[in-house]
Amino acid sequence: MKKSLFILLSCVLFVQCDYRDVPINIHKLGYYTAYDCRAFQGTPAWELAKAVDDNDTSEIIKILKEHPKIIDFQEPLWGNTVLMQSINKRRYTAFMTLLR
Numbered sequence: 188m189k190k191s192l193f194i195l196l197s198c199v200l201f202v203q204c205d206y207r208d209v210p211i212n213i214h215k216l217g218y219y220t221a222y223d224c225r226a227f228q229g230t231p232a233w234e235l236a237k238a239v240d241d242n243d244t245s246e247i248i249k250i251l252k253e254h255p256k257i258i259d260f261q262e263p264l265w266g267n268t269v270l271m272q273s274i275n276k277r278r279y280t281a282f283m284t285l286l287r
Contacts, residue, residue: 222275232260232269239273239281247284258285 227236235257238246251258261268267275273282 224272224276226262226264226267227269230260230262232257232262235269236272239269239278239285240276242278242281244280244284247281
């Protein structure tokens with residue numbers, strides 16, 4: 188019983204960790220919130236949004252050096268920027284990196 192429960196929980200956690208690479212349908216608003224980085228899927232700021240979600244400052248800096256204007260990109264669903272996303276998700280290190 189314990190082994191079955193462990194396997195089940197492991198599968199659930201594995202699926203939860205990979206959620207952001209699943210394509211979304213932006214017309215089904217019931218499934219997504221303004222806090223969901225997947226709103227940036229298919230946009231020029233998708234890689235930056237994932238870096239912000241991961242709080243990966245080195246990747247944020249690298250992306251912004253290559254594409255500095257991407258910081259102003261607004262996702263099409265709610266009009267959020269990655270800076271707004273960093274505050275919504277409480278990624279304060281990413282937020283400070285984006286401000287610099």
